[in-house]
Amino acid sequence: MVVYKLKFYDIDEQYVEYLKSFDSQVPDVTYRKNNKFVCGIVLFVNDVQYYAPVSSFLDKQKTNLQIFNKKGRVIGSIRFCFMLPVQ
Numbered sequence: 001m002v003v004y005k006l007k008f009y010d011i012d013e014q015y016v017e018y019l020k021s022f023d024s025q026v027p028d029v030t031y032r033k034n035n036k037f038v039c040g041i042v043l044f045v046n047d048v049q050y051y052a053p054v055s056s057f058l059d060k061q062k063t064n065l066q067i068f069n070k071k072g073r074v075i076g077s078i079r080f081c082f083m084l085p086v087q
Contacts, residue, residue, distance in 0.1 A: 006039050006078075007039070007040060008037045008038065008039055008040075008054065009037060009038050009039075009040055009051060010029075010035065010037050010038075011029055011037075011038055011051065011084065011086060013029060013030050013035070015086075016028075016029045016030075016084070019084060019085075025082065026082070026084065027053050027055075027079070027082045029053070036053055036054065036055070037053075037054055038051035038052060038053050038054060038084065038086075039051060039052050039053075039054055039078045040052070040086070042078075042080065042083065043083065047087075048085045048086075048087060049085070049086050049087065050083040050084065050085055050086070051083065051084050051086050052078045052079055052080050052082065052083045052084075053078070053079050053082050053083075053084070054067070054076055054077075054078055054079075055076055055077050055078075055079050056076050057076070057077045057079065058074045058075075058076070058077065059077075060074075063079065063080050063081035064077040064078060064079050064080060064081070065077060065078040065080065
């Protein structure tokens with residue numbers, strides 16, 4: 001079994017709103033109970049770092065990576081189809 005250590009970050013809510021003005025696919029990061037966080041850096045292209053949001057979405061898809069707890073149960077996913085550029 002391979003175990004990877006990932007780093008998680010919060011992204012400024014105003015920056016996300018700015019990105020949404022250009023791309024309607026940018027996910028919300030502000031929620032009532034708690035804000036969404038991102039996993040990064042997942043990609044680095046032309047001096048731009050890309051981070052992928054962590055979601056409660058459980059289904060396996062080609063564009064996400066499921067997150068498992070120690071008992072092997074899926075508890076969320078990293079959604080690569082919704083990556084965000086962060087500088």
